[in-house]
Amino acid sequence: MSHTQSILVLGAGELGMAVLRSLASRAASSPGVSVAVLLRPSTLQSSDTAKQKDLVELRSLSIELVPGDLAGQSETSLAALFRRFDTVISCTGFVGGKGVQLKIARAVLEAGVGRYFPWQFGVDYDVIGRGSAQDLFDEQLDVRDLLRAQDRTEWVIVSTGMFTSFLFEPSFGVVDLERNTVHALGNWDNAVTLTTADDIGRLTVEIVFAEPRIADEVVFVAGDTVTYRQLADTIDAVLGRQVRRVEWGVPRLQDELAGEPDSAVGKYRVVFAQGAGVSWDKERTFNGQHGMAVCSMEQWMRENLLAREGVSLL
Template identity: 60%
Template sequence: MNVNPENTHDAILVIGAGELGMAVIRNLAQRAALSAGTTITVLLRQASIHSREPGKQRDVAELRALGVTLLAGDLLTATTSDLADLFRPFTTLVCCTGFAAGGGTQLKIAHAVLAAGVKRYFPWQFGVDYDLIGKGSGQDLFDEQLDVRHLLRAQTRTEWVIVSTGIFTSYLFEPSFGIVDLARNTVHALGSWDNAVTVTTPEDIGVLTAAILFAAPRIVNQVVYIAGDTLTYARLADIVDGVTGTKVRRVTWDIAYLAAGLAREPGDTVRKYRLAFAKGTGVAWDMNQTFNHKHHIGMTSAEQWARQKISGQSRSAGDAA
């Protein structure tokens, strides 16, 4: 893929260096090294930069080895004006800090980006199709994501690019989400077995976000769909059968069941997610429509991920026994 000459003198700020942020930064740094004048800066809390926690120290050391500049700032305590002052020197901003930052954070960041006059913004929208889902899904964080889209579309000074990824592939197998429950040898379908979900690994999101940012011709004011895999819950159960070598129990959590659970615990974020996904709208898209398919970029499928992670766990347990 060609590099857009418009991107070759770009001051890029990435917010956050968690699992997704590190994947994005690694790939941006690799491409920036080939683009004279392009710089990468990462916004981290001061406590993270100077942390004695081994994991954070490793990340900071890696960032410095990549030639990335570290900028101290706190999204939670900073005002919109404070953030705008931090953002103003940069031409492109990529937000890799998601829902864990709390409600209202994404809107505050978006307002600060616009106030700073940043030329190009990749908001934290690494998820589902909030336009199709619309307001009132039961997940209030989704409503805020839609508000961010409305804010960006209502102005013309800052270009924006939204990368729709579906959920992290690992989340399908996360015990707390409850879709794949390996401990109970059970797979739950949200809504129905024919409902589908789109998933992508953070590593693949990092590769494609960098490719999209540096793409020629320049991508402007678009929602770009990517996908490691789009699969039904029935297909997911088949994958788990094949990977584990067993026959899993298949249990449907229909909308009525999930809505009743949320009514009992209205503040439970995971229950909100389950109900939103059970409705089957905006959470899956055709692989043939994705950026990676059109540009022939290989991705990690759900089955490949499961064979790498679940099979590896099974072998380790067997070796230990």
């Protein structure tokens, strides 16, 4: 893009840092493009080593650090912060709690921001619909309704599926390498779309700068789409073992959630076990249609699991 563009990223967690690195790289070769990140004042003043490391990196990338509190500030106050930016990209996740995503969207609209990428880096909420086991998803649909009902601010939703690393989180329980077990959510033929945070960051920036301009659209990306059977087979092949395979059916997972109704992990397990809106063909994605290289599940496993499991690369 040749014209000036000021971009604000909300949050600098795993995804936020990936987006910011890619934006900084693009800005370095794109005159007129500036990048800023909104961070809590407590983060900017933190003595935490990891946070300090991120702040040093952000400053080295010439990214402006803007203090702000998405959960604590009012809609009007946030709008005042957003007003000077052309594009806002929300990388906040659900950590702010209920109502925060809707508040951010309303503040963006009140500020008259030209283009908004809401925190929707996940599943296809339109297909899942309202009333799912994960109650936070209803607010995602509220945000979509709000954006679709207006025509002043352009919006782009990037649907990524599950973060690849999350599938292997011990707390999620699908891959339990300690017990040499893989659990299928729903059944072994259920599929899940996976994308790494780094790929999401890179592809989001490609979408930001794509020509012709992308606006008022849900854009799908994918690093891989696999069934739970393929997941187990790949673990066997990559790690040189035979995992035990256990199916967690929907009724079982629903019963577990009923016994622990506030369990975020339990809510996600039920949604993914039901199988709707959690996978799509890689061929029809933005990266698939543009021939962009992305990290497959097997590649992620080779880069992240082998050393941890003490398996030789040879």
